[in-house]
Amino acid sequence: MYSKEEIFKAVSTVIDPEVGFNLVEMGLIYDASCNEKMEVVVTMTLSTKACPLHQLIVQWVEEAVLRELPKVQIAKVDLVWEPAWNISMANENVKQQLGSF
Amino acid sequence: MNISTAFAPPFKLVAPFFIIGVSTFVVTILLMFGFEFENLHYFNSSTLAWVHIFLLAFVMLIILGAMAQLIPVVLEVGHLAVDLYYAIYPLMILGTLLMAFGFYNLPILLPFGGVTVLIALFIFLIETFLTILKVKKINFIISTIIISNIFLLLGVIIGIALALNYSGIFSFDSFKLLKAHIFLVFFGYVGTTVMSMSLILLPMFWLSHSFTWVYVKTAFILLCFSICFMLFFTFSSITLVEDIAYTLCISSLFLYFLQIFVIYKKRVRVEVDIYFKSMLFSYFSLFTSLSLFFIYFFYSKDNLLLCASWLLFVGFIGFLISGHLYKIVPFLVWYERFSIFVGKKRVPMLNDLIPKKSSNFQFLNSSIGVIIVSLSFLLESDTLYKSGLCFLTLGVIFLLKDILYMAKIKEETYVF
Numbered sequence: 001m002y003s004k005e006e007i008f009k010a011v012s013t014v015i016d017p018e019v020g021f022n023l024v025e026m027g028l029i030y031d032a033s034c035n036e037k038m039e040v041v042v043t044m045t046l047s048t049k050a051c052p053l054h055q056l057i058v059q060w061v062e063e064a065v066l067r068e069l070p071k072v073q074i075a076k077v078d079l080v081w082e083p084a085w086n087i088s089m090a091n092e093n094v095k096q097q098l099g100s101f
Numbered sequence: 102m103n104i105s106t107a108f109a110p111p112f113k114l115v116a117p118f119f120i121i122g123v124s125t126f127v128v129t130i131l132l133m134f135g136f137e138f139e140n141l142h143y144f145n146s147s148t149l150a151w152v153h154i155f156l157l158a159f160v161m162l163i164i165l166g167a168m169a170q171l172i173p174v175v176l177e178v179g180h181l182a183v184d185l186y187y188a189i190y191p192l193m194i195l196g197t198l199l200m201a202f203g204f205y206n207l208p209i210l211l212p213f214g215g216v217t218v219l220i221a222l223f224i225f226l227i228e229t230f231l232t233i234l235k236v237k238k239i240n241f242i243i244s245t246i247i248i249s250n251i252f253l254l255l256g257v258i259i260g261i262a263l264a265l266n267y268s269g270i271f272s273f274d275s276f277k278l279l280k281a282h283i284f285l286v287f288f289g290y291v292g293t294t295v296m297s298m299s300l301i302l303l304p305m306f307w308l309s310h311s312f313t314w315v316y317v318k319t320a321f322i323l324l325c326f327s328i329c330f331m332l333f334f335t336f337s338s339i340t341l342v343e344d345i346a347y348t349l350c351i352s353s354l355f356l357y358f359l360q361i362f363v364i365y366k367k368r369v370r371v372e373v374d375i376y377f378k379s380m381l382f383s384y385f386s387l388f389t390s391l392s393l394f395f396i397y398f399f400y401s402k403d404n405l406l407l408c409a410s411w412l413l414f415v416g417f418i419g420f421l422i423s424g425h426l427y428k429i430v431p432f433l434v435w436y437e438r439f440s441i442f443v444g445k446k447r448v449p450m451l452n453d454l455i456p457k458k459s460s461n462f463q464f465l466n467s468s469i470g471v472i473i474v475s476l477s478f479l480l481e482s483d484t485l486y487k488s489g490l491c492f493l494t495l496g497v498i499f500l501l502k503d504i505l506y507m508a509k510i511k512e513e514t515y516v517f
Binding site: 014017019020051052053063067085087098 | 109174301304305308310311369370371372432435436439440443444448449450451452
């Protein structure tokens with residue numbers, strides 16, 4: 001089984017092309033788990049409900065998990081809107097780059 | 102709200118709307134060199150021709166192109182028949198040309214131009230309404246689209262009546278109908294569409310969260326009442342109703358401005374890119390324009406009205422559109438040509454597709470141009486007017502160059 005940290009590392013290869021940061025840095029990945037059948041579920045949100053790349057980003061996350069963690073059989077994304085994303089969830093680098101400091 | 106990117110129309114369908122629209126923007130600025138400054142404020146045929154070219158072949162084409170992309174975002178369903186959009190822009194261009202010639206030389210062409218535009222817009226409206234029928238739940242933004250499209254339909258029908266009158270086929274006092282036409286099309290369609298699309302686009306591009314929508318919702322309701330009052334005035338002679346319509350319209354736009362300020366204050370993303378600068382200038386123009394309209398209420402000086410209209414058209418609408426084009430075109434190009442390489446190869450960010458130096462040069466010249474022309478109206482100086490137009494011409498030519506550059510970006514340039 002893969003740890004939460006390993007799954008987060010895999011997902012961090014996905015970059016939001018609009019802002020140029022990866023999804024983990026942005027704080028968009030809320031949780032991740034892997035069961036004994038090597039099925040991974042990533043719980044995530046998006047920075048806005050109207051994100052035009054909604055479906056593609058979900059697809060990229062699933063592909064990244066399958067690509068970076070070769071033993072994974074199935075990768076699924078659970079897209080949630082609660083709690084809603086806000087800038088405090090992003091890491092310090094993102095806050096600084098976006099000018100929120 | 103979730104968009105299905107599978108519903109997005111191909112770039113080759115949307116691109117002509119943007120490219121032809123911006124080309125028309127260049128043409129309208131060049132046409133302004135031919136105006137006699139003293140007669141500009143009158144409703145002469147040249148002014149009417151210019152307004153229709155600007156609104157139909159620049160503003161409406163860009164809005165229709167953007168709506169092709171945004172309707173699936175808002176409705177969360179695919180277009181019923183997106184290929185119909187291939188028929189819309191040729192008809193819009195033909196209709197605009199006929200109307201322009203009609204205003205300049207041959208008034209008999211006006212009804213033909215008007216009907217051609219009506220057919221184009223009718224195709225758009227039918228496609229949109231039939232697409233809306235696929236939606237299971239109507240939310241606030243969808244209801245704004247329905248209402249704005251009804252206003253557009255009514256506005257174009259009144260426009261046809263005006264064209265028949267102008268060409269001599271009918272004979273009636275058209276001044277009241279003209280006001281209803283302006284209110285229905287400009288405020289009723291363009292205004293409400295800008296308001297409702299702002300609800301989606303601004304928070305998305307500025308990463309703004311956790312704010313109230315009460316101002317824009319109130320603004321929308323006030324604007325709808327304003328248009329209804331103006332329609333009522335058209336068929337009655339109660340001037341109080343007309344005054345109420347104006348007051349509600351200006352109040353609505355001030356409330357919209359307040360909403361924008363609230364979104365701006367809550368933004369996370371504070372980088373000063375071409376989009377941000379264009380938006381700031383656009384809203385600054387709107388605020389100044391509204392203030393001038395307000396002053397005009399009391400002083401009734403034509404140059405105030407002219408300056409306010411100029412700032413509303415070119416300062417607000419022009420910069421609002423150009424700013425959004427620097428977001429929408431790179432996104433569409435990136436989505437079509439680069440998204441397939443994600444996870445496989447290194448791909449550019451959206452920001453990498455924007456020609457930064459050129460876009461900044463465009464913004465600088467366009468903004469200086471708009472400011473100088475505004476001053477020329479207030480000071481009634483022909484020299485200032487022409488020099489302002491020179492700056493603006495340079496700006497809009499660079500805007501066109503940037504749009505063409507972004508639309509032509511190929512995969513080989515960035516993906517190795």
